[in-house]
Amino acid sequence: MPRHRLRVGALGPTMVLGPGEARHLHVLRLRPGDEVRVFDGGGQEARATLSELDEGRAVLTLGEAVSGAAETPFPLTLGAALLKGDKLSDVVRAATELGVAQVQLLVTARADVREIGPQKLERLNRVAQEASKQSRRAVVPPVRPPVPLAAFQPAGQVLVAQPGAEARVADVVAWHGPLTVITGPEGGLTDAEVAALSARGAHAVTLGPRILRAETAPVALLGAIAALGQ
Amino acid sequence: MPRHRLRVGALGPTMVLGPGEARHLHVLRLRPGDEVRVFDGGGQEARATLSELDEGRAVLTLGEAVSGAAETPFPLTLGAALLKGDKLSDVVRAATELGVAQVQLLVTARADVREIGPQKLERLNRVAQEASKQSRRAVVPPVRPPVPLAAFQPAGQVLVAQPGAEARVADVVAWHGPLTVITGPEGGLTDAEVAALSARGAHAVTLGPRILRAETAPVALLGAIAALGQ
Numbered sequence: 001m002p003r004h005r006l007r008v009g010a011l012g013p014t015m016v017l018g019p020g021e022a023r024h025l026h027v028l029r030l031r032p033g034d035e036v037r038v039f040d041g042g043g044q045e046a047r048a049t050l051s052e053l054d055e056g057r058a059v060l061t062l063g064e065a066v067s068g069a070a071e072t073p074f075p076l077t078l079g080a081a082l083l084k085g086d087k088l089s090d091v092v093r094a095a096t097e098l099g100v101a102q103v104q105l106l107v108t109a110r111a112d113v114r115e116i117g118p119q120k121l122e123r124l125n126r127v128a129q130e131a132s133k134q135s136r137r138a139v140v141p142p143v144r145p146p147v148p149l150a151a152f153q154p155a156g157q158v159l160v161a162q163p164g165a166e167a168r169v170a171d172v173v174a175w176h177g178p179l180t181v182i183t184g185p186e187g188g189l190t191d192a193e194v195a196a197l198s199a200r201g202a203h204a205v206t207l208g209p210r211i212l213r214a215e216t217a218p219v220a221l222l223g224a225i226a227a228l229g230q
Numbered sequence: 231m232p233r234h235r236l237r238v239g240a241l242g243p244t245m246v247l248g249p250g251e252a253r254h255l256h257v258l259r260l261r262p263g264d265e266v267r268v269f270d271g272g273g274q275e276a277r278a279t280l281s282e283l284d285e286g287r288a289v290l291t292l293g294e295a296v297s298g299a300a301e302t303p304f305p306l307t308l309g310a311a312l313l314k315g316d317k318l319s320d321v322v323r324a325a326t327e328l329g330v331a332q333v334q335l336l337v338t339a340r341a342d343v344r345e346i347g348p349q350k351l352e353r354l355n356r357v358a359q360e361a362s363k364q365s366r367r368a369v370v371p372p373v374r375p376p377v378p379l380a381a382f383q384p385a386g387q388v389l390v391a392q393p394g395a396e397a398r399v400a401d402v403v404a405w406h407g408p409l410t411v412i413t414g415p416e417g418g419l420t421d422a423e424v425a426a427l428s429a430r431g432a433h434a435v436t437l438g439p440r441i442l443r444a445e446t447a448p449v450a451l452l453g454a455i456a457a458l459g460q
Contacts, residue, residue, distance in 0.1 A: 070439050070440045070441075090320075093443075093446075094443075094446050094449070094450075097440055097441070097442050097443060097446050098438065098440065098442070098446070098450060099438060099439075099440055134441070134443070135440045135441045135442065135443075136440070136441050137440060168457055168458055169454075169457040170400045170457070170458065205457070206457070207453065207456050207457050208328070208329060208455075208456030208457065208458075209300055210300045210327055210328065210329055210365045210366070210367060210456070211327070211364070211365045211366050212327050212328070212365065213323075213324075213327060213364070213365075216323075216324050216327050216328070216449065216453075219324070219446065219449045219450065219453060220324075220328060220449060220450075220452070220453025220454075220456055220457065221453065221457065222450070222453075223437065223446075223449060223450025223451065223452075223453035223454050223457075224450075224453050224454040224456075224457030224458075225438075226437050226438030226440070226450055226454075227398055227399040227400070227435070227436070227437050227438065227450065227451065227453075227454030228398055228400065228454075
């Protein structure tokens with residue numbers, strides 16, 4: 001399988017890339033004749049051959065389509081509250097399968113865990129690596145050290161799982177850009193935390209009328225997003 | 231708690247039901263003055279009192295709202311392939327949180343487990359009981375001993391998780407009656423198994439372009455259904 005995936009504006013018989021990308025291909029030590037993958041960020045992915053490469057431009061020739069391109073159209077971030085014991089491993093594993101580009105660990109008001117050791121963080125990153133391989137993704141999502149929820153600067157559209165919210169995932173998700181989903185600790189986010197996120201533009205979404213465990217909510221929410229077909 | 235839940239078009243101070251429903255209430259041996267629950271299928275649920283009942287119609291008087299009514303509008307069944315080790319416990323736990331009315335274990339072509347001992351089945355039922363309590367449900371979903379997939383008679387609308395399917399959960403789920411979701415073993419259901427289910431009316435649905443572990447797929451699929459807000 002080609003090791004490099006390049007984003008292009010649109011898939012076409014011949015795709016011309018500019019100086020920036022040409023330089024990047026030089027850095028990757030690619031040579032004319034090498035195979036890469038190209039994707040358009042909208043779910044289309046294909047094999048391609050690098051047919052020309054000089055300082056100013058690169059030309060790619062389209063190969064066969066890759067069915068089941070594994071990445072979401074724009075980066076998907078999970079902001080996950082710290083959880084006790086080994087629960088975060090399960091969350092990271094499932095989140096990787098469900099397509100997240102990164103996991104940002106969060107310290108929240110009700111957290112009964114407020115920090116995480118370097119060994120545990122390394123372990124979570126190994127879990128992401130294994131899960132990525134197992135689910136045939138080309139990307140290993142980094143698991144980032146915890147930041148306080150109030151300091152978290154989520155990218156793009158933001159969904160926060162909240163029992164009793166009226167909006168449903170399918171009503172809200174747009175995929176016009178990056179998407180961030182935030183899930184709380186045991187006991188949930190506080191009303192003040194959800195209000196603060198909402199004030200910054202986050203959409204509170206329901207996961208149905210039942211109380212979910214903190215480790216089930218991210219899987220259910222990311223499952224709902226995956227089931228939207230992206 | 232009232233034993234009978236009736237679906238109504240919308241919750242209102244007085245709700246009038248037609249001859250079909252009136253007959254149904256007779257069959258249930260309900261009498262004026264009896265308490266029931268009414269729900270609108272959109273997440274609203276309340277207590278109600280049967281104030282009139284004759285051959286042609288029934289009149290219900292609205293009581294107090296039931297907050298966080300935890301049951302799906304119609305019974306939701308998970309048909310889950312047998313899995314190795316303790317994975318079924320995780321599936322049963324999450325499925326209970328996500329609202330299933332029962333779990334039917336299935337023996338499938340690629341199963342590397344073909345039976346389950348009585349102790350393990352009892353254990354799975356204990357897991358369902360604990361999860362039901364934890365998620366504040368009034369119902370404990372039974373975990374039923376395995377049957378071959380070909381012998382399984384699923385109730386109502388049937389969804390089967392299949393990588394590469396075109397339909398999305400949100401496109402398909404109707405909640406006009408019982409709903410059954412079927413998920414495969416490690417390695418997935420065979421094409422023949424999915425074809426046989428489709429021939430019997432099942433909808434194959436996508437969970438996105440990535441390969442999910444057998445124990446993640448049911449959580450993601452039930453999460454998607456829960457996120458539809460029922």
